[in-house]
Amino acid sequence: MPMLPDPSIKYKPYTPLNLPDRQWPSKVVKKAPIWLSTDLRDGNQALANPMTIEQKTIFFKTLIKCGFKEIEVAYPAASETDFNFVRGLIEQKQIPDDVWLQVLTPAREDLIKRTVEAVAGTKKAIIHMYNATCPCFRDVVFRNNKEETIALAIKHTKIVRQLTDECTAKYGTQFKYEYSPETFTQTEPEFALAVCEAVKTAWGKAGPGEDERIIFNLPATVEIAPPNHYADQIENFCRNISERENIVVSLHPHNDRGQGCAAAELALMAGADRVEGCLFGNGERTGNVDIVNLALNFYTQGITPNLDFSDIQSVIDVVTSCNDLPIHPRHPYAGELVFTAFSGSHQDAIKKGFEAQRIRHAAAEEKGEIKYWDIPYLPIDPADLGCTYEAVIRVNAQSGKGGIAYLIQQHLGLDLPRKMQIAFYSVIQEIADREAREMMVEDITTAFRTSYKFGGSKYEGRLALKSFKIAAEPAIDSNGNEDEPADERRLFDGSVSVDGTLRVIHGEGNGPLSALLDALRTHLDLDFTVREYSEHSIGEGSSVKAASYVEIVRGGQDVKESRKSSESWWGVGVDADIAASGLRAVLSAVNSAIGDRVLPELRLSVGFNTKSGLADIASIILNSLQLELPRRLQASFFETVQRYARDRAGELSYSDLIELFKDTYRYEVPETPGRIIIKTFKMQESGDKKELSGEFVCDGKSRFLSGTGNGPLSALLSILNPQINGTLSVREYSEHSIGEGSEVKAVSYVELSYDVDGRSKRETAWGVAADTDITASGLKAVLIAARRLNVSLKPVVNGQ
Numbered sequence: 001m002p003m004l005p006d007p008s009i010k011y012k013p014y015t016p017l018n019l020p021d022r023q024w025p026s027k028v029v030k031k032a033p034i035w036l037s038t039d040l041r042d043g044n045q046a047l048a049n050p051m052t053i054e055q056k057t058i059f060f061k062t063l064i065k066c067g068f069k070e071i072e073v074a075y076p077a078a079s080e081t082d083f084n085f086v087r088g089l090i091e092q093k094q095i096p097d098d099v100w101l102q103v104l105t106p107a108r109e110d111l112i113k114r115t116v117e118a119v120a121g122t123k124k125a126i127i128h129m130y131n132a133t134c135p136c137f138r139d140v141v142f143r144n145n146k147e148e149t150i151a152l153a154i155k156h157t158k159i160v161r162q163l164t165d166e167c168t169a170k171y172g173t174q175f176k177y178e179y180s181p182e183t184f185t186q187t188e189p190e191f192a193l194a195v196c197e198a199v200k201t202a203w204g205k206a207g208p209g210e211d212e213r214i215i216f217n218l219p220a221t222v223e224i225a226p227p228n229h230y231a232d233q234i235e236n237f238c239r240n241i242s243e244r245e246n247i248v249v250s251l252h253p254h255n256d257r258g259q260g261c262a263a264a265e266l267a268l269m270a271g272a273d274r275v276e277g278c279l280f281g282n283g284e285r286t287g288n289v290d291i292v293n294l295a296l297n298f299y300t301q302g303i304t305p306n307l308d309f310s311d312i313q314s315v316i317d318v319v320t321s322c323n324d325l326p327i328h329p330r331h332p333y334a335g336e337l338v339f340t341a342f343s344g345s346h347q348d349a350i351k352k353g354f355e356a357q358r359i360r361h362a363a364a365e366e367k368g369e370i371k372y373w374d375i376p377y378l379p380i381d382p383a384d385l386g387c388t389y390e391a392v393i394r395v396n397a398q399s400g401k402g403g404i405a406y407l408i409q410q411h412l413g414l415d416l417p418r419k420m421q422i423a424f425y426s427v428i429q430e431i432a433d434r435e436a437r438e439m440m441v442e443d444i445t446t447a448f449r450t451s452y453k454f455g456g457s458k459y460e461g462r463l464a465l466k467s468f469k470i471a472a473e474p475a476i477d478s479n480g481n482e483d484e485p486a487d488e489r490r491l492f493d494g495s496v497s498v499d500g501t502l503r504v505i506h507g508e509g510n511g512p513l514s515a516l517l518d519a520l521r522t523h524l525d526l527d528f529t530v531r532e533y534s535e536h537s538i539g540e541g542s543s544v545k546a547a548s549y550v551e552i553v554r555g556g557q558d559v560k561e562s563r564k565s566s567e568s569w570w571g572v573g574v575d576a577d578i579a580a581s582g583l584r585a586v587l588s589a590v591n592s593a594i595g596d597r598v599l600p601e602l603r604l605s606v607g608f609n610t611k612s613g614l615a616d617i618a619s620i621i622l623n624s625l626q627l628e629l630p631r632r633l634q635a636s637f638f639e640t641v642q643r644y645a646r647d648r649a650g651e652l653s654y655s656d657l658i659e660l661f662k663d664t665y666r667y668e669v670p671e672t673p674g675r676i677i678i679k680t681f682k683m684q685e686s687g688d689k690k691e692l693s694g695e696f697v698c699d700g701k702s703r704f705l706s707g708t709g710n711g712p713l714s715a716l717l718s719i720l721n722p723q724i725n726g727t728l729s730v731r732e733y734s735e736h737s738i739g740e741g742s743e744v745k746a747v748s749y750v751e752l753s754y755d756v757d758g759r760s761k762r763e764t765a766w767g768v769a770a771d772t773d774i775t776a777s778g779l780k781a782v783l784i785a786a787r788r789l790n791v792s793l794k795p796v797v798n799g800q
């Protein structure tokens with residue numbers, strides 16, 4: 001059957017109340033009402049499979065935990081289950097002293113008796129009696145006229161009074177009485193008032209004390225009108241019922257028009273004191289009013305709701321399992337999608353909102369002001385309900401850069417610059433479109449790591465920084481201006497893995513990044529310049545790290561061109577050292593830029609292009625012996641290599657080169673009896689100095705010698721210098737480890753200079769040595785350098 005073109009031939013509109021002086025529209029509710037949960041009665045009676053005693057017990061405990069002080073637990077006359085459940089609660093003393101047990105009964109003597117019996121012995125009980133008062137029910141269900149309806153209510157109220165008085169006398173149970181004219185909203189307003197006046201008189205003991213007041217529960221049993229009509233009806237009732245102070249006006253909205261919450265809120269403005277409803281809106285048909293929704297509406301107005309949903313998920317779990325009904329994903333406050341934004345503009349606003357709020361809160365904190373929650377699209381802080389921000393932003397093809405950047409910030413701690421957000425957004429968009437699915441956080445972080453070669457060896461790109469040193473040297477002041485100090489130039493010396501092979505590279509620039517780019521240009525033929533750079537810190541205290549972001553463009557363009565260039569690549573780097581984070585960011589961007597481009601191979605070049613030749617030879621030593629030669633040693637060895645190659649007409653293989661290195665520096669070559677050998681040694685503290693003592697063999701003669709210095713090397717020189725003609729001193733020293741775990745060794749590089757009186761030229765030589773003991777490696781390196789300098793020993797006097 002189609003819908004009617006003119007529904008007025010079938011449905012009557014509601015009759016508005018003539019209340020021209022209504023006050024409620026300008027009232028503001030400033031405190032939460034008394035709440036009654038009727039989950040275990042109205043909610044339960046609406047279930048296909050009403051709850052078992054076990055389920056009701058679990059639910060009851062949850063309601064107590066949420067803070068309900070009035071709970072309608074059953075319709076005890078309806079079933080053994082309900083009756084026994086109530087008895088169980090009482091007999092097992094499961095009811096806190098401040099909680100009222102409410103039970104429902106129709107206006108029938110036998111059923112009232114059974115109901116009072118159910119609660120006998122409990123501390124506090126509310127007997128809730130109802131009978132139908134509206135014309136349709138009067139005529140159709142009860143076939144009673146108005147007088148008979150009032151008489152029924154009076155008679156059974158008196159029965160309730162008598163039975164409860166007897167129960168109080170016998171068991172000490174304290175009673176309140178609640179009466180519901182069903183369905184209030186469809187009852188003539190003056191008749192609803194007349195019935196309630198009659199019931200109040202019949203009850204005979206309503207007073208102004210908190211526990212003396214009679215409860216008139218005014219149900220919108222079926223929601224048949226807009227919420228303003230309910231508010232008018234409630235205001236009219238409150239204004240016209242006598243002894244208002246002796247009455248609790250209670251609301252019992254249903255949700256047939258989907259306006260249960262609105263009706264309750266307007267009716268509270270109209271003067272009601274109490275609300276009956278169910279968690280998440282279970283109940284007959286479309287349900288009772290949702291108390292969680294109402295309570296949290298109060299909360300988000302800054303009003304304490306007197307109910308606690310700070311672990312809303314545990315409440316959802318109990319309610320859904322006991323009711324065996326799901327909660328809609330869009331259900332206010334509780335649905336799994338209600339704190340989630342998929343769409344780009346929402347995500348962007350939320351991200352900006354969090355940033356702005358952080359700043360606002362910091363300022364408010366300083367001024368001792370309230371830190372108000374004010375985030376676009378999020379009326380409540382999910383954390384207040386025990387939810388995480390995890391699901392606030394979820395990404396699909398409708399999402400924008402802001403949301404994606406938010407997730408990167410949340411999960412990787414990176415605050416991407418705006419232009420990089422745009423660049424990464426297109427990466428995600430492409431995947432989301434192609435795969436036509438939601439992008440989970442892990443999809444996004446993995447795409448980020450893969451795109452920017454970020455996050456450890458697993459994501460390493462074709463170029464990866466292995467070690468580096470940045471040195472400063474004064475720049476030549478081209479202006480010749482002596483008043484201002486000249487800027488310093490930066491020298492980059494480092495090793496970079498290039499497609500798995502270690503390469504030693506050197507470069508110079510105004511700063512570390514341009515020095516690295518210069519090194520890439522020189523050694524790998526990669527020409528890029530930085531167009532944008534930014535950085536921020538991650539974390540605090542000793543664990544603080546720097547995150548750097550760079551945008552590079554092709555080199556060889558002038559500033560104007562490079563500013564306009566539409567082709568650019570972004571990179572990111574994180575490191576405890578800020579220079580390292582910037583260098584990593586450059587390599588990350590370069591990795592994107594080079595794609596599959598073939599890079600110049602590592603070759604043995606001993607020609608006159610010293611910059612790359614020197615580095616290539618250092619790279620070969622690094623790859624074969626794992627030795628990271630200091631810059632000056634590279635230069636020194638390079639000269640040796642060039643001489644060697646010249647003597648052999650340029651013929652030099654990789655293995656020749658390695659042998660040449662070992663031979664030159666006596667590296668990993670068994671010690672041959674030299675002019676000075678250390679056989680055994682001991683280091684010990686001597687005041688704030690170090691004392692070295694040991695057995696030395698000088699020109700084949702064993703000597704026990706000792707000396708002190710600031711460290712082992714100066715202590716050794718203090719031993720050697722008195723034995724030789726001239727003076728040895730350390731010009732440069734460095735060390736690093738090679739190998740891993742128990743195989744780890746220290747390698748020391750020492751450059752000694754040798755001054756001999758009468759010789760105009762000071763001689764220098766390098767020594768390289770490795771040992772599992774770092775002191776021994778340093779001492780050995782000194783002795784190798786000394787032997788290479790051909791120091792002449794003084795003659796031995798008296799065995800000394």
Ligand SMILES: CC(=O)SCCNC(=O)CCNC(=O)[C@H](O)C(C)(C)COP(=O)(O)OP(=O)(O)OC[C@H]1O[C@@H](n2cnc3c(N)ncnc32)[C@H](O)[C@@H]1OP(=O)(O)O
Pocket residue numbers: 042045075077078079105106107108111130131132141142182221
């Ligand atoms: C709006 C609400 O939610 S009201 C609460 C509704 N909840 C329930 O009905 C759940 C529990 N109900 C039950 O278990 C049963 O209906 C019982 C035990 C109360 C009564 O069962 P029965 O005696 O078999 O009667 P039945 O279920 O047919 O109820 C209808 C009878 O009760 C009468 N009745 C209905 N409401 C009331 C009332 N509030 N006061 C007095 N009598 C009433 C009807 O007029 C009808 O009487 P009739 O048999 O003389 O025509």
Ligand SMILES: CC(C)C(=O)C(=O)O
Pocket residue numbers: 042104130180182183217219220221222252254
């Ligand atoms: C018993 C009454 C209050 C009721 O449940 C209703 O009218 O919906």
